[in-house]
Amino acid sequence: MTIDIKETVIAGGPQDYLQATHLVLHGTNREIGRVLGTIARNEHGAGPERARDPVVAKAARRYHHDHYPILEERCLGASDAFGIREDDELGMVLLIGHHFVTPGCSVCYIPPHKTADGNGLVSRNMDFPRTAQSGLFGMPPVEGEQQLYSRPYLIEMHPDQGYASVSMCCFDLLGALDGINSEGLTVAGLTDEETMEKGLAKPTLAPAVGIEFLQTIQMLLDTCATVAEAKEALLTTKHYYLAVPAHFLVADRHGNSFVWEHGSHHNAEYIMDGGGDVQIVTNDLLHRVAAEGELTDSDPGWSRERRCRLSEAIQASSGKLTVSELTEAHAVVDFTPSFISELRGEDSKSATIVTDGARTMWHGVFDTGARSLTISFYLGENEKGEVRRSPFKTFVLEAGD
Numbered sequence: 001m002t003i004d005i006k007e008t009v010i011a012g013g014p015q016d017y018l019q020a021t022h023l024v025l026h027g028t029n030r031e032i033g034r035v036l037g038t039i040a041r042n043e044h045g046a047g048p049e050r051a052r053d054p055v056v057a058k059a060a061r062r063y064h065h066d067h068y069p070i071l072e073e074r075c076l077g078a079s080d081a082f083g084i085r086e087d088d089e090l091g092m093v094l095l096i097g098h099h100f101v102t103p104g105c106s107v108c109y110i111p112p113h114k115t116a117d118g119n120g121l122v123s124r125n126m127d128f129p130r131t132a133q134s135g136l137f138g139m140p141p142v143e144g145e146q147q148l149y150s151r152p153y154l155i156e157m158h159p160d161q162g163y164a165s166v167s168m169c170c171f172d173l174l175g176a177l178d179g180i181n182s183e184g185l186t187v188a189g190l191t192d193e194e195t196m197e198k199g200l201a202k203p204t205l206a207p208a209v210g211i212e213f214l215q216t217i218q219m220l221l222d223t224c225a226t227v228a229e230a231k232e233a234l235l236t237t238k239h240y241y242l243a244v245p246a247h248f249l250v251a252d253r254h255g256n257s258f259v260w261e262h263g264s265h266h267n268a269e270y271i272m273d274g275g276g277d278v279q280i281v282t283n284d285l286l287h288r289v290a291a292e293g294e295l296t297d298s299d300p301g302w303s304r305e306r307r308c309r310l311s312e313a314i315q316a317s318s319g320k321l322t323v324s325e326l327t328e329a330h331a332v333v334d335f336t337p338s339f340i341s342e343l344r345g346e347d348s349k350s351a352t353i354v355t356d357g358a359r360t361m362w363h364g365v366f367d368t369g370a371r372s373l374t375i376s377f378y379l380g381e382n383e384k385g386e387v388r389r390s391p392f393k394t395f396v397l398e399a400g401d
Contacts, residue, residue, distance in 0.1 A: 003027035011377040011390035018150045020377050026158040029070050033077020036173040044096040051091030051207045059209045060091030070162045070222050091207040094173040104301040107188040107249045109257045109279040116322045119369030122186045123326050127335045130357040149361045162222035175214025182397050183225035184253030184368040187217045192245040193283040193300035195264040203243050210238030213246045227256035249281050253368040261287050282307045302343045306333045323365045334360045336387050371397040
């Protein structure tokens with residue numbers, strides 16, 4: 001099979017904060033991995049992050065071989081791009097950005113009976129501070145250094161093995177932040193800021209045995225057609241996180257959804273089924289709310305406040321929601337200068353998580369029936385300090401059946 005590659009800029013450019021690229025790949029999983037490795041090397045000056053211990057690397061490759069051979073093949077392709085021998089034991093992530101900083105995101109699922117066209121919708125805000133990597137450590141900027149989140153990829157893959165998918169990527173090119181596959185399964189990952197705030201996060205800081213949280217999202221897109229299959233896949237997967245803990249919202253085209261979480265000590269797993277109703281997730285742990293009711297402790301990154309505002313906006317929408325109406329409702333929690341000032345005024349203590357420079361880097365709506373993503377990106381601000389965004393564009397996958 002010969003790899004077919006198409007690369008198109010879909011938003012922004014050198015004059016804007018970010019430049020988003022649509023990358024379309026048809027080929028074997030090894031060929032796809034080789035392309036991703038080449039992009040990391042040639043366009044970002046990045047190399048593969050490998051397990052530090054050869055024993056761990058060997059065990060990681062065995063785990064991939066037994067449980068996620070698609071990833072094993074893509075790692076082998078990436079190794080080709082970097083001249084790593086095939087017989088080397090691999091445990092790899094392919095970083096093009098630094099994700100050791102906590103974003104503050106929001107995701108909601110609208111079931112088919114509440115939408116205008118009868119298709120379930122997943123609406124996603126990806127919020128992130130505007131900073132370069134040097135700024136994370138209070139250092140002066142390095143000449144030529146890119147801002148974080150300034151080179152996102154919309155990666156569309158049509159592999160020889162596994163489902164076709166469209167996913168957003170800004171860190172690990174072998175993983176994803178959110179996406180939809182040809183079966184209509186949609187997955188979105190969000191950082192667990194609550195565990196971070198409590199000082200309970202224990203990142204591996206290097207590839208480990210199992211599936212890293214960004215790669216877990218892509219694993220579900222590659223291998224699962226329904227919510228039932230996704231639950232089983234998550235329950236039988238050995239999870240780890242390289243930098244920050246996370247939780248997921250998963251939905252399918254049949255009107256099913258759930259939220260998946262780990263406890264703060266990563267030793268308990270929780271599945272909160274949507275029951276065919278609206279589900280909203282931000283950056284705190286929903287299983288605590290479900291078990292304890294209204295919480296009175298700190299609200300990291302205004303997570304509960306944002307969830308309440310988004311819930312109220314959706315409830316206030318009259319009739320069944322269209323994609324544009326859902327986008328308008330979700331905009332009530334867009335990170336803009338005025339929104340951040342308002343939140344700071346209500347609770348200045350929460351300002352430690354989300355900085356004044358945070359913005360909604362992209363807003364996207366996945367249509368589980370149409371297998372589509374409608375998305376707009378942050379471009380910067382005008383002379384008046386008003387946020388500029390790209391026009392919405394829609395990308396459609398071919399149905400799997």
